[in-house]
Amino acid sequence: MTVRVLLADDQPLVRAGLGMVIADTPDLRVAGEAATGAGAVRMADDLRPDVVVMDIRMPGMDGIEATRLITARTDRTRVLVLTTFDDDEYVYGALRAGASGFLVKDMALPDILAAIRVVAAGEALLAPGVTRRLIAEFLAARPAPGPAAGRRPAPGVTDRELQVLTLIGRGLTNTEIAADLHISVATVKAYVTRLLTKLNARDRVHLVILAYELHLVTPDA
Template sequence: MTVRVVLADDQPLIRAALVMVIADMPDIEVVAEAGTGLEAVRMTRDLRPDVVVMDIRMPGMDGIEATRMITKDGGPTHVIVLTTFDDDNNVYNALRAGASGFLVKDMAVSDILGAIRVVAAGDALIAPKVTRRLIEEFTGRSRRTATVPKKEIRGITGREREALTLVGQGMSNTDISEAMGISAATVKSYVTRLLAKLNARDRAQLVIIAYENGLVAPGKEPT
């Protein structure tokens, strides 16, 4: 199956570079390019791509609002935020808006392609270390400015809470399996139940919930 992608960035050179990267891949296809957030929303509604690669800083409607509009109806499209990491203070809010992961603009080509494939397959955490670093950097500042109420943890078991903590630390299913002494299949079952019980769109939102509810503190490493 070919992964259908919309590229949303107000810089034509960035879009052109990504198109060149993707052009030789038989399993990924760029179906449209958007220069604004509003264009990205319209193209997503018309084309129903698997993935939107979304820059945050765009004229008019920014990438955060565009991400919120794309993901609010629970459709099949996943959004990957395109960020420079060092100077972008809105990454946390992008996750809250429904983004499934991140691309850092100076990432290796292989990592960019891998990220698109992983998110298209439904696994929100592109690279646990990248996700953890981003959230650690911005969670304190963003908490003071975020206007969306946090999602409370209710109705989960002790073992599910343990799994949620490890997800929040950026662990993969394999790492969680080893840490909890359970099979990978059981980990997947825990994650699936957590998504349903906490009304989370994907794994990235589970990370946010873990941070917001104090299960993981910024800077805490997996044990």
């Protein structure tokens, strides 16, 4: 299946460079290009791409607001945000807006293409070290109220599911969670699926955020 990609970036060279690489990749295709956040929203409505590769800083509407509007209108189009380490504070806002992950502009092109495929497949892009650090840093700066002692984040969430959610929040992969809890990877996947349903979470990135907001994981953990 060919993944249709909308490139949203105000820098023509970025769009052209990534567009050429995608054009040479059999399973990916550029569906369109936008130079502004508002343009990205309009084109996402018109073209219904599988993935929007979204810059953060653009004239007028920024990438965070554009991401919020796109993800609010459809669950078919996924958003993968572009950022730099200097813009860490925008990453958390983008994830809260519904982005399925983020890219760093200086990362290797094969990694960018792989990230697009991961997001198109319905997964979230979680680099355990970097993502955990970013979310921890900005939740520490903007603490959200946690649940009262002994209170569960949602009806029906079991102790084992809370354990799994905590380990997800720490950035562990399914394989690492399975090893930590001495269960199979298939069982971990089943727990993750149940957590997504019970917590009404979009994806694994959203579960990480919830783990921090529920104080299951603390920034210094």
